[in-house]
Amino acid sequence: MRKAAKAVALLLSIILIVSSLAACSTKNEGNKGTGATAKPTDAPKATDAPNGEEPKTGIDTSKRVELQFYMLGNAPKDIDFIQSEINKMALEDLNATVKFNYTTWTDWDQKYKLLLGSGQQVDLIFTAEWTQYQSYAKRGAFLPIDDLLPVAAPVLNDFVPADMWEAVKIDGKIYTVPATYKEYVTDGFVWREDLRKKYDLPTPVDIPTFEQYLEGIKKNEPDMVPLSMNSDMKTNLSDRLRGISHDPIGAVGYGLGIRYESPTDVYPYWGSEEHLNDLVTLKRWQDNNYMVKNVLSVKDTLQDQITSGKAAALLGDNPTRYNDMVIKIQAAHPDWELGYHPFPMTNGIATPVHPIHNGFAIPASSNNAERALAFYEKMVTDKRYNLLTQYGVEGKNYEVKDGYYTMIGDSNSNGFPREAMNGWAWRNPEYMLFDKNYDGVKKIFDELDKIQVPDKFTGFAEDYSGYQAERAALEQVEKQYLYPLTAGLVKDVEKGLKEFMDKAKAAGLEKIQQEYTKQWLQYVQEQGIK
Amino acid sequence: MKIKEDSYMKGFRIVAVIVIVCASLACLFPFLLIISASFTQNESIIREGYKLVPSVFSMEGYRTVFQFPKQVLDAYSVTVFTTIVGTTLGLFLMTMAGYVLQRRDFKYRNIFSFFIYFTTLFGGGLVPWYILITKYLKLTDTLTVLIYPGLMTPFLIILMKNFIRSAVPDEVVESAKIDGANDFTIYSRIVLQLSMPGIATVGLFLALHYWNDWFTSSLFINDTSKYQLQYYLYNVINTMSFIAGMGAGTGISLGQELPTESTKMAMSIIVTGPILLLYPFVQRYFVKGLTIGAVKG
Numbered sequence: 001m002r003k004a005a006k007a008v009a010l011l012l013s014i015i016l017i018v019s020s021l022a023a024c025s026t027k028n029e030g031n032k033g034t035g036a037t038a039k040p041t042d043a044p045k046a047t048d049a050p051n052g053e054e055p056k057t058g059i060d061t062s063k064r065v066e067l068q069f070y071m072l073g074n075a076p077k078d079i080d081f082i083q084s085e086i087n088k089m090a091l092e093d094l095n096a097t098v099k100f101n102y103t104t105w106t107d108w109d110q111k112y113k114l115l116l117g118s119g120q121q122v123d124l125i126f127t128a129e130w131t132q133y134q135s136y137a138k139r140g141a142f143l144p145i146d147d148l149l150p151v152a153a154p155v156l157n158d159f160v161p162a163d164m165w166e167a168v169k170i171d172g173k174i175y176t177v178p179a180t181y182k183e184y185v186t187d188g189f190v191w192r193e194d195l196r197k198k199y200d201l202p203t204p205v206d207i208p209t210f211e212q213y214l215e216g217i218k219k220n221e222p223d224m225v226p227l228s229m230n231s232d233m234k235t236n237l238s239d240r241l242r243g244i245s246h247d248p249i250g251a252v253g254y255g256l257g258i259r260y261e262s263p264t265d266v267y268p269y270w271g272s273e274e275h276l277n278d279l280v281t282l283k284r285w286q287d288n289n290y291m292v293k294n295v296l297s298v299k300d301t302l303q304d305q306i307t308s309g310k311a312a313a314l315l316g317d318n319p320t321r322y323n324d325m326v327i328k329i330q331a332a333h334p335d336w337e338l339g340y341h342p343f344p345m346t347n348g349i350a351t352p353v354h355p356i357h358n359g360f361a362i363p364a365s366s367n368n369a370e371r372a373l374a375f376y377e378k379m380v381t382d383k384r385y386n387l388l389t390q391y392g393v394e395g396k397n398y399e400v401k402d403g404y405y406t407m408i409g410d411s412n413s414n415g416f417p418r419e420a421m422n423g424w425a426w427r428n429p430e431y432m433l434f435d436k437n438y439d440g441v442k443k444i445f446d447e448l449d450k451i452q453v454p455d456k457f458t459g460f461a462e463d464y465s466g467y468q469a470e471r472a473a474l475e476q477v478e479k480q481y482l483y484p485l486t487a488g489l490v491k492d493v494e495k496g497l498k499e500f501m502d503k504a505k506a507a508g509l510e511k512i513q514q515e516y517t518k519q520w521l522q523y524v525q526e527q528g529i530k
Numbered sequence: 531m532k533i534k535e536d537s538y539m540k541g542f543r544i545v546a547v548i549v550i551v552c553a554s555l556a557c558l559f560p561f562l563l564i565i566s567a568s569f570t571q572n573e574s575i576i577r578e579g580y581k582l583v584p585s586v587f588s589m590e591g592y593r594t595v596f597q598f599p600k601q602v603l604d605a606y607s608v609t610v611f612t613t614i615v616g617t618t619l620g621l622f623l624m625t626m627a628g629y630v631l632q633r634r635d636f637k638y639r640n641i642f643s644f645f646i647y648f649t650t651l652f653g654g655g656l657v658p659w660y661i662l663i664t665k666y667l668k669l670t671d672t673l674t675v676l677i678y679p680g681l682m683t684p685f686l687i688i689l690m691k692n693f694i695r696s697a698v699p700d701e702v703v704e705s706a707k708i709d710g711a712n713d714f715t716i717y718s719r720i721v722l723q724l725s726m727p728g729i730a731t732v733g734l735f736l737a738l739h740y741w742n743d744w745f746t747s748s749l750f751i752n753d754t755s756k757y758q759l760q761y762y763l764y765n766v767i768n769t770m771s772f773i774a775g776m777g778a779g780t781g782i783s784l785g786q787e788l789p790t791e792s793t794k795m796a797m798s799i800i801v802t803g804p805i806l807l808l809y810p811f812v813q814r815y816f817v818k819g820l821t822i823g824a825v826k827g
Binding site for chain 1: 664748
């Protein structure tokens with residue numbers, strides 16, 4: 001008896017060990033495998049059979065289903081009401097109800113991974129290049145919808161232009177429904193126009209004029225910080241400085257540079273003459289006190305620093321956010337004024353967002369792929385669904401005055417402010433309503449439309465599985481050695497740069513650069529980008 | 531009659547008092563900053579930084595929070611509920627487990643102890659756990675999921691077991707049995723009474739765990755009215771830093787729902803305030819529980 005019990009105990013503990021080890025090893029593959037293996041095969045089968053039986057949608061809607069809809073961010077207060085209204089319509093149209101789920105912004109990337117990797121029932125999920133759409137699609141996390149589209153969502157299939165479908169393809173298959181609304185998230189200089197007029201300073205159009213502006217502010221407004229900056233050196237300072245001065249194709253990583261006109265020509269930026277000159281410029285900005293000394297520990301947003309009157313200029317921000325600042329300043333300080341100069345006006349690289357920037361995909365684990373797609377078609381192309389999920393209830397959440405969107409109450413008291421469901425992906429340009437304030441952005445967009453050029457970079461899916469360890473090490477080195485250099489806090493720039501390069505090389509910079517270049521050149525060749 | 535203090539003791543006391551005063555000031559200082567910031571106008575915080583005395587006094591932070599207190603109150607009631615229910619239920623289960631595991635006449639006690647101990651060394655990890663709860667137990671969006679995973683903590687069970695072993699001699703159990711008490715009576719009338727200090731300690735650990743928990747909310751709760759308090763607060767701050775960090779490339783509007791610095795501070799005060807007031811009163815038991823356990827060693 002005792003022996004038997006001992007044996008059982010031993011056996012159980014062995015099983016526990018094995019299963020826990022197995023869990024560790026499959027964890028990575030879980031994303032690739034779990035859902036993808038089983039589902040894609042039976043989904044097309046299901047669509048073929050009932051083809052044409054239901055003339056309305058072309059899919060079998062006899063069984064009532066509940067769709068799990070996942071979006072990033074926070075749900076608006078009135079979500080329950082909107083959901084019940086949508087469900088009333090969806091039940092009638094598709095015999096389906098939907099549950100809108102939100103991940104919040106806390107650990108959203110981890111949750112996103114779990115949603116796709118656990119095989120949990122998810123029918124629709126948001127995708128973007130910053131949620132690693134390309135790499136998830138490559139690993140089989142999403143269902144290819146090429147065959148499903150004409151059957152389940154014919155209207156949507158025609159609504160999205162063919163070149164956009166083409167652009168979101170990964171390895172020849174469509175995995176996401178792209179948003180058709182065209183916008184620009186290109187950067188531009190932002191500055192206090194009232195101060196510029198007051199002291200007769202030049203209008204910033206490039207780095208030298210921007211610097212003159214900063215100098216003018218420093219001289220005339222000693223209490224103000226000329227440049228709004230915080231601790232995020234890479235995105236807020238060096239990427240933007242490069243954006244305006246070196247015509248980059250996009251935010252290329254790992255200290256490499258690719259110019260827009262010559263995509264096949266990848267050059268090392270870190271450690272180059274160009275890099276050194278940029279660092280010297282930044283050192284000068286620091287020495288002349290255009291930036292605060294403790295910039296590496298500032299956590300305030302760049303925009304808050306402008307709207308509170310602490311700082312006078314911002315190196316780069318997109319038109320929409322510039323407009324948000326204008327609105328805020330108009331409310332709090334009507335006598336202030338902001339100016340804006342888009343970088344594309346200077347360097348000509350006006351790239352509208354890439355189609356994969358906003359989209360919705362059907363995860364491989366979904367059991368209701370066709371219904372999900374049909375529902376998503378409704379969200380985009382049916383005006384009732386679209387307006388309700390973008391703007392809330394007319395008369396309760398918003399009003400339309402002279403064709404403009406007007407919020408009722410303010411964003412605190414209104415249970416559903418404009419686009420509160422984070423519906424960036426199902427925006428429909430035909431139904432979109434804009435606030436009067438948004439005219440400023442539209443004007444900038446119109447200007448950029450005139451000189452627009454295609455985005456050659458965003459479609460590229462980097463696969464860093466081959467150099468993950470080096471990548472993490474490099475990131476650390478960058479923070480430790482490059483950030484202080486970028487902030488202009490290192491006395492001897494040349495020596496500091498050399499030290500950083502040594503450390504970066506030790507961390508495996510060259511391996512990463514080689515591999516990245518190889519992948520990029522392959523992509524360029526495949527896509528025929530010139 | 532008073533024993534005369536020598537000058538050495540006097541010197542020591544003076545030094546000790548100075549050190550402790552400095553230490554407590556250092557602890558108090560950040561808190562005072564938060565209080566003052568919560569009463570400061572947001573703009574002046576960004577322009578001039580935090581100050582001990584608000585440079586521009588304003589109640590806007592508190593006004594924003596209490597304009598729609600529903601979310602905060604919901605989060606409060608969820609946390610209070612899970613803390614009370616979780617602690618009571620957890621204590622009940624763990625004292626039972628501890629009691630049974632230390633009974634010498636329970637044949638398989640070592641094996642069972644080993645299983646419990648084993649899970650502290652080898653676990654399935656996050657993904658299997660997530661799959662278990664969402665797919666098999668289907669506990670997403672329930673209050674159960676906030677309570678259930680914390681009910682049986684191996685560490686606390688072992689602590690409880692050892693405590694009961696040292697506090698309740700076998701002979702007491704035996705004599706109770708002779709007097710005609712059944713096992714449950716022994717547990718409730720004798721073991722529980724004798725191990726009160728241990729229960730207080732474990733209970734405090736448990737209560738703290740439930741009060742500070744945000745991770746389960748983060749993973750399994752979609753319904754905003756079921757957020758735990760800590761998660762609610764954490765989420766507000768994360769939203770802020772996410773939008774600030776990612777926004778430029780993603781085109782996400784900064785327009786709405788961004789809490790200002792002073793709102794954040796006001797919220798922290800509202801969230802932590804009651805516990806701060808409660809703590810001095812509960813702390814007594816905490817210290818007592820720890821020292822009693824220690825002396826017995």
